[in-house]
Structures are given as C-alpha cells and as structure tokens.
Amino acid sequence: MQLLLEVKDLKTHFHTEYGVVRAVDGVSFIVEPGQTVGIVGESGCGKSVTALSIMGLIRQPGKIVGGEIVYHTNGKSINIAKLDPTGKQIRSIRGNEIAMIFQEPMTSLNPVFTVGNQIMESIILHQQFHKRDARERAIQMLDKVGIPLPEQRVDDYPHQLSGGMRQRAMIAMALSCRPSLLIADEPTTALDVTIQAQVLDLMIDLRDEFKTSIIMITHDLGVIAGMADKVIVMYLGRVVEQSEVRSVFHDPKHPYTQGLMDSIPSIASPEIMLNPIKGVVPDPLDAPPGCGFEPRCPKSMGVCAMNVPSLRKVAPDHWAACWLYE
Amino acid sequence: MPSHVLLQVKNLKKYFPIQKGILRRVVGHVRAVDGVNFFIKEGETLSLVGESGCGKTTTGRTILRLIEPTEGEVLLRYREPTNGRQKYREINITTAPPALIKTLRRYMQVIYQDPYSSLNARMTVGSIIGEPLLVHGISKGEEREEQVRELLVAVGMNPDHISRYPHEFSGGQRQRIAIARALALKPHLVVADEPVSALDVSIRAQVLNLLKSLQGEFKLTYLFITHDLSVIRYISDRVAVMYLGKIVESASTEEVFNNPKHPYTEALISAIPVPDPDYKTRRILLQGDVPSPANPPAGCYFHPRCRYVKEVCKREAPAYLDLGGGHFVACHVADQLDLQPIRRR
Numbered sequence: 001m002q003l004l005l006e007v008k009d010l011k012t013h014f015h016t017e018y019g020v021v022r023a024v025d026g027v028s029f030i031v032e033p034g035q036t037v038g039i040v041g042e043s044g045c046g047k048s049v050t051a052l053s054i055m056g057l058i059r060q061p062g063k064i065v066g067g068e069i070v071y072h073t074n075g076k077s078i079n080i081a082k083l084d085p086t087g088k089q090i091r092s093i094r095g096n097e098i099a100m101i102f103q104e105p106m107t108s109l110n111p112v113f114t115v116g117n118q119i120m121e122s123i124i125l126h127q128q129f130h131k132r133d134a135r136e137r138a139i140q141m142l143d144k145v146g147i148p149l150p151e152q153r154v155d156d157y158p159h160q161l162s163g164g165m166r167q168r169a170m171i172a173m174a175l176s177c178r179p180s181l182l183i184a185d186e187p188t189t190a191l192d193v194t195i196q197a198q199v200l201d202l203m204i205d206l207r208d209e210f211k212t213s214i215i216m217i218t219h220d221l222g223v224i225a226g227m228a229d230k231v232i233v234m235y236l237g238r239v240v241e242q243s244e245v246r247s248v249f250h251d252p253k254h255p256y257t258q259g260l261m262d263s264i265p266s267i268a269s270p271e272i273m274l275n276p277i278k279g280v281v282p283d284p285l286d287a288p289p290g291c292g293f294e295p296r297c298p299k300s301m302g303v304c305a306m307n308v309p310s311l312r313k314v315a316p317d318h319w320a321a322c323w324l325y326e
Numbered sequence: 327m328p329s330h331v332l333l334q335v336k337n338l339k340k341y342f343p344i345q346k347g348i349l350r351r352v353v354g355h356v357r358a359v360d361g362v363n364f365f366i367k368e369g370e371t372l373s374l375v376g377e378s379g380c381g382k383t384t385t386g387r388t389i390l391r392l393i394e395p396t397e398g399e400v401l402l403r404y405r406e407p408t409n410g411r412q413k414y415r416e417i418n419i420t421t422a423p424p425a426l427i428k429t430l431r432r433y434m435q436v437i438y439q440d441p442y443s444s445l446n447a448r449m450t451v452g453s454i455i456g457e458p459l460l461v462h463g464i465s466k467g468e469e470r471e472e473q474v475r476e477l478l479v480a481v482g483m484n485p486d487h488i489s490r491y492p493h494e495f496s497g498g499q500r501q502r503i504a505i506a507r508a509l510a511l512k513p514h515l516v517v518a519d520e521p522v523s524a525l526d527v528s529i530r531a532q533v534l535n536l537l538k539s540l541q542g543e544f545k546l547t548y549l550f551i552t553h554d555l556s557v558i559r560y561i562s563d564r565v566a567v568m569y570l571g572k573i574v575e576s577a578s579t580e581e582v583f584n585n586p587k588h589p590y591t592e593a594l595i596s597a598i599p600v601p602d603p604d605y606k607t608r609r610i611l612l613q614g615d616v617p618s619p620a621n622p623p624a625g626c627y628f629h630p631r632c633r634y635v636k637e638v639c640k641r642e643a644p645a646y647l648d649l650g651g652g653h654f655v656a657c658h659v660a661d662q663l664d665l666q667p668i669r670r671r
Contacts, residue, residue: 042526162615163378192377193553194612197597201611219527222556222599245603263531265560267598267668268605270579274560276531280496 003072004181004213005031005054010067010081012046012053021284023049023062025237028311031181036207036214038228038245040221040260044281046237047217051183054215055100056080056090073097073180096126099174103186105166109158115142116154119173126177141172145202164195171202178210185217200226221264225249233257236281236292238308244317253320256293291323299324327401327416332547333389333515334365338398340381340388344620356620358384360571362398363646366515371541371548373558373579375594376568379616382551385568386517389549390434391427395420404433404514432462435508439520441500445492451478451503452488458510477506480543482536498529502536509544519551534561555598559583564652567591570627571619573646577653583668587655589632592665608666626658634659 012024024046031037039047052058054069069080071093083090102108110118119138123129129137135154142150145168158166167187174182184203188196204227207214216227224231224245231248233241233256241254252258259277266272279296288294294304303323311319312326327334339362341355359381366372374382388395400419405412422430435458438444445454456474459465465473475485481502492500501521508516521537522530538561540546550562558565559579566576567590575588586592596610612631617623623630629639638658646656657663 042528164615192616193555193597194377194593195615196599197609198611200599201609220599221527221601225601225603225605226599249601249603260527261601263528264601265531265534265556267556267559267583267600268602270559274531274535276535277528278532280498280529281526 002033003030004033004035005072006068006070007050007054008068008070010050010053010069011065012049012058012062013065014062016061016285019285022237022287023284024053026067027234027237027239028067029232029239029242031213031215033180033213034207034211035230036216036228038216038218038224038231039234040218040224040231041234042219042281044236044284045234047234048185050234051100051185051215051217054080054183055094055098056083056085057094058085071098071181092126095122095179096177097179098181098183099177099179100183100185101167101170101174101187103189105163105170105190106158108170109166111158114155114157115161115169116156119154119169119176122173123176137176138172141176142169144175144206145169145172146198147172164191164198167191167195167199168202171199171206175206175210175212179212181213181215182207183215183217186219187216188223189218189220196223203227221249221260233260236284236287238292238321239311240293240321242311242319243315247315247318251315251318253314253318253325254293254322255297255299255324257320259296259298291321327403329403329414330367331365332368332403333549334399334401335385335389336363336399336401338362338385338388338400339396340384340393341396354620356618357571357622358619359388359395360619360622362568362571362573364566364573364576366547366549367563368403368514368547369541369545370563371550371561373550373552373562373565374568375552375555375558375565377553377616379570379619380568381571381619382568383519386436386519386549386551389419390431390436390517391419391422392436402430402433402515404430432511433513434515434517435511435513437501437504437508437516437518437521440524441492441497441504442524444504445500447492450489450491451495454492454503455506455510458507462511464511473510474506477510480509480540481506482532496529498525498533501525501533505533505536505540509540509546512544513546515547515549517549517551520553521550522557523552523554530557537561555594567594570616570622572627572656573654574628574657575653575655577651581651581653585653585667586665587649587653587660587663588628588657589634589663589665590628595668596666598668605669610666626656634663 008028010027014021041047064081071078116138120134123134123137139150139154147153188199228245231245235256241257252261262275277296290306291304294300309321309323311321314320314325340359341357343352344354346353376382387393389400403416406415452474456470459470478485522533562579564578565582566573569590575591593610593612625641626639626644629635644656644658
C-alpha cells in the first residue's frame with residue numbers, strides 16, 4: 001500500500017497555567033495518495049489541533065510531546081513532528097507540498113495585499129517563478145476556481161470579494177503550488193448553503209483534476225458523507241472510530257458516533273424524533289481517566305470509567321475504540 | 327384577522343438609508359425588508375429561511391419593534407389577563423405608542439443566536455431570568471426566586487445554579503438560560519433567531535427537543551429564523567423562504583420540501599448536504615452571489631441566478647400568488663415548472 005502521510009500515536013499537549021490540556025492524545029491514521037479523509041467531531045475534540053500539528057504550526061504553550069507525523073515524498077520519509085517549526089525544511093513543505101485552507105477567509109487573507117499578490121507569494125517562494133510567470137499562474141488558478149474575469153480580479157483586495165469568492169481565492173492560493181496534501185479546516189462552515197454547494201463541488205473537481213489528497217475537517221456529517229472516502233471520528237483528543245465512509249454511516253459502532261447520527265435531523269424522514277447525547281463534553285483540564293465518552297455513554301460498563309479502550313477492528317475497514325468490542 | 331391567527335404581517339418594509347459625505351446626505355437605501363406578507367397561526371411554528379443578508383433577522387426585529395419599520399402593518403392578537411376571564415385583543419404593533427409596546431413585550435419575546443453575547447456576564451442566572459418579572463411587576467422577592475427556579479427546571483437545568491454566572495456554563499446551557507428568560511413572562515409569541523446555529527451537533531439536538539417540548543407545555547407560537555433547512559424540516563409546521571428582502575414562497579413544511587414551486591427553493595433544498603454517502607442528488611448550483619439589497623436587479627430579484635429565467639422576469643416583478651391550500655409563490659413561471667423535490671429514500 002502506498003502512503004502519503006502516517007500519523008502515529010500523535011500527542012499534542014498545551015501547558016497552560018491551569019494545567020495540561022491534552023488536546024490530541026494518541027491519534028493515529030494514514031492518508032493514501034488521492035484519498036479524502038474526513039475528520040469529524042465537536043468543538044474541542046482536537047480535530048483542528050491535529051491539522052495544525054501536521055502543518056507544523058503548533059506554537060507555545062502547545063507542543064508535540066509524542067508520536068510521529070511521517071510524510072512520504074519522492075521516496076523520502078520526513079518526520080514532521082521532529083522538525084524545527086520555524087526551520088528551513090518545514091517551510092519548504094508547508095504551503096508547497098502540504099497546504100491548508102481555513103474556515104474564515106476574511107481573517108486568513110491579508111487585507112492590505114491584493115489577492116493576486118498573496119497567491120503569487122507562495123508561487124515565487126516555492127516554485128522559483130519570475131514575477132510575470134507567477135502572475136500568469138495566479139490568474140490561471142483564479143480561473144480554475146471559477147472566479148469570473150480573473151485578469152481583473154487578480155488586482156482586487158480581499159474586501160472587494162464576497163465570502164464565497166474569498167474562499168475560492170483561498171483555495172486557489174492553497175492549490176497554486178500543486179500540493180500533494182490539502183488540509184481543509186471547516187472550509188464551508190462560514191458560507192451560505194448555496195455557496196457551500198458551489199465550493200464543495202469545486203473542491204471535488206479540483207481533487208479529481210490535481211489528484212490531491214484531502215484531509216477534510218468538519219462538524220457537518222452531511223459534508224463528510226458527500227466527500228470523504230474514509231472517516232475518522234474524534235472525541236476529547238482521541239480517535240473513537242475510523243472507517244470507510246459507507247460503513248460508518250450505515251452501521252456506526254461507537255456509542256458516540258451512534259449518538260451523533262441520532263442528533264442530526266434527517267431531511268428524508270423528519271418524523272423521527274431526535275435522540276441526542278446526554279450531558280456535555282467534559283472540561284479537557286479535567287478529562288475522565290478512562291474512556292473520554294464514559295460519563296455520557298448510554299452503554300457504559302464498569303470497565304469504562306478507569307480504562308482507556310484501544311482501537312480494534314470491528315468489521316472490514318472499520319475500527320472502534322470501545323470496551324463493547326474488546 | 328381570523329381567530330386562529332396570532333400574528334399577521336402586511337406589506338412590511340424596512341429601508342436603511344445609505345449616507346455619504348460630511349452632510350450625511352442620503353444617497354440610497356438598503357432594502358432589507360421589502361414588502362413582506364405572512365401570518366402565523368396560534369400554536370404553530372413558522373420558519374423564516376434564507377441566506378445571509380436576505381432580511382430574515384431584520385424582519386424578526388421589526389416585528390418586535392426593536393427597530394422601527396419604514397412601512398406596513400404587524401397585527402398581534404393577545405389574551406389580556408383580566409381577572410379570571412380572558413379577553414382577546416388585536417393591536418397594530420407598528421403604530422402602538424411606546425408605553426403600550428412595553429406592555430406588549432409580555433406577549434412577544436426573543437431568543438438570539440449567540441448565548442455568549444446575549445447574556446449579561448455581570449448578572450447571575452437568577453437576576454437574568456428574573457429581570458423581566460421585575461420589570462413587568464409580576465413578582466418579587468421569594469416569589470420571584472421560586473418562579474425562576476421553576477423556569478430553570480422547565481429548561482432542564484439545576485435550580486440550585488441560580489446564583490451562578492453565565493461564564494460557568496457551556497454554550498448549550500447558556501442557550502437554555504436565554505430560553506428560560508424568554509419564557510419568564512409566559513409569552514404567546516417567541517421569535518427565535520438562529521437559536522441553535524452556534525451549538526455543537528449533540529447539543530443542538532438537545533435544544534431543538536427542548537424547544538419542541540416547551541411549545542406544548544407553554545402553548546407557544548414560534549417564529550423560527552434560520553438558514554439551516556434540516557432544522558426547519560424537523561421543527562416547523564410552515565415555512566417562508568426569503569430572498570433579498572422578499573418572501574418568494576411559503577407553504578406547509580411538507581409542501582415546501584415535496585412540492586417546491588419557486589426555483590430558489592428548489593436550489594436551496596438540493597444544496598443541503600445529506601448525511602448519507604449513498605444519497606445522490608442532482609445538486610442545482612446557483613451561479614454567482616446574492617445581489618446587493620442596496621441595488622437589487624430589475625424585475626424578479628432572483629432572475630440573474632435563475633435557470634428558468636424568461637424575458638418577463640427581467641422586466642416585471644412577479645406577484646405573490648395564492649396557489650391554493652396555503653401555498654404562496656412569487657414567480658412568473660411557477661405553473662410551468664416541474665421542480666425537483668427532496669428525495670426520500
């Protein structure tokens with residue numbers, strides 16, 4: 001099996017004045033070339049911190065305290081977790097081979113530079129293009145992401161674009177160096193439904209055209225169902241379920257995933273009463289010693305409170321971390 | 327106004343002036359709400375759906391007269407508690423004098439989207455929920471505290487948390503506090519403006535179920551403002567779809583999803599991401615963005631993005647037609663179209 005990225009037992013902790021927050025606490029998964037991996041979970045589950053760890057963007061008081069992030073490129077393997085986060089090596093990967101798009105395009109674009117300038121910056125930096133060629137490439141990318149009149153729009157400032165256009169410009173920027181891995185952190189959450197549909201369609205088209213692998217981070221199970229090949233469900237810093245996309249939607253194994261599925265109103269059968277998960281996510285400073293989901297779990301048993309379950313194979317291409325399957 | 331109707335909105339308009347220069351000359355208007363008509367029956371939930379900037383929030387606020395309308399009427403029927411016997415009264419909110427508006431606030435309350443900014447951080451839960459009781463002179467002292475405790479229980483919270491502060495609660499719990507405050511006066515109408523949009527999936531479901539059960543318990547009528555169509559499907563009896571300050575379609579929830587008549591409704595429905603990998607739908611992609619409400623297109627406001635556009639759509643604004651059975655639509659070609667409904671599996 002060919003691999004693009006291997007995350008092994010990743011631990012990213014934040015040492016705050018109130019104590020240690022184990023934002024990511026032993027996460028493992030792999031990304032194959034051309035694959036779209038969806039990471040779902042609610043606020044505070046560690047999905048964004050996982051992404052930032054892969055990008056080498058964790059800053060004080062956060063630190064990768066354990067595990068490996070192995071990135072395979074041109075026959076070489078690089079452990080990103082061990083690289084100096086401001087060093088030369090990670091900077092040649094970041095934005096070039098692994099790119100990221102963020103939720104809020106207004107805050108992630110620089111308001112005082114034109115969109116074209118910002119796209120050209122990474123092309124000139126990473127691909128050693130001359131300014132004129134880089135501008136050509138930027139216009140080409142804007143055209144690819146469906147921005148009308150790209151020759152004129154390239155000189156626009158971010159505030160001159162609408163929300164959907166800005167997110168398209170972000171995607172153009174992220175894909176301008178033809179990365180092999182694109183990390184998208186809630187890329188459509190800030191957008192309206194009809195604009196969200198446009199952007200998701202665009203991402204699917206570009207993925208197929210450029211053969212980019214995608215890590216798609218979202219809380220929206222609908223978006224995941226439409227896009228991902230593989231789904232990772234996170235809760236309180238750990239992976240609780242990992243599966244091929246059909247299997248996890250039709251037969252979720254972990255009680256948390258089952259609870260999530262029962263919490264979303266079904267557009268097809270609205271008469272079904274929602275059956276939400278009880279309680280709230282525990283304070284990460286005071287996480288339960290055993291399974292993180294135990295205090296809210298309808299199926300909790302004696303063993304759950306004190307012991308952390310490990311991921312086990314429960315069906316073909318389907319793993320769950322739950323004592324029910326031990 | 328028919329006796330089962332609680333609220334009737336007639337030709338409601340809210341224009342915000344655009345001012346320029348040092349003299350603050352008015353150079354144009356943002357037509358946030360541009361001639362809206364609808365009614366809400368007693369005990370039902372009407373959802374107002376649309377994308378950002380379509381005027382749904384402004385409509386809600388104008389109805390409550392939190393902002394002054396430019397034109398139009400809002401009629402509210404309310405039961406006046408006169409010793410034992412209930413008397414029905416009907417009032418035009420848009421012309422009511424300020425003193426009367428304060429009285430009317432008892433009958434209409436609001437829940438906002440973001441419970442982090444809608445609760446005063448310096449007040450305890452008890453004083454937040456109890457404030458409307460004081461303001462309207464309903465109760466004070468121990469009686470008030472007892473009522474607040476009952477409200478906390480009604481929204482599924484621990485009544486012993488009465489002297490805690492908002493920061494000690496999670497987002498979902500804060501939204502419950504905001505709901506308790508809205509219910510304190512036993513209102514008839516609750517305007518809920520995106521009440522679950524800021525919440526996580528599992529918490530959102532808890533709050534939706536709470537709103538549903540409170541509706542029966544307190545005999546509430548909801549005006550539910552949201553952009554999330556799957557939430558609408560779950561909670562509402564009827565739906566009104568807004569686009570650029572106008573209602574383009576309204577009907578019962580089932581009818582809107584199964585027999586949409588406006589091309590915009592069709593596109594909205596098809597754009598909902600469905601949490602089922604095998605659900606394949608023909609997604610209708612609208613071209614471009616919503617035009618600016620300061621400078622709306624001529625004719626039908628939706629025509630630049632519509633895939634069924636005809637010559638007449640570019641010239642004339644469509645009338646808001648009654649198709650029968652409570653289904654209304656504003657589209658020139660509605661009767662000629664065969665639009666794609668939501669697919670059932």
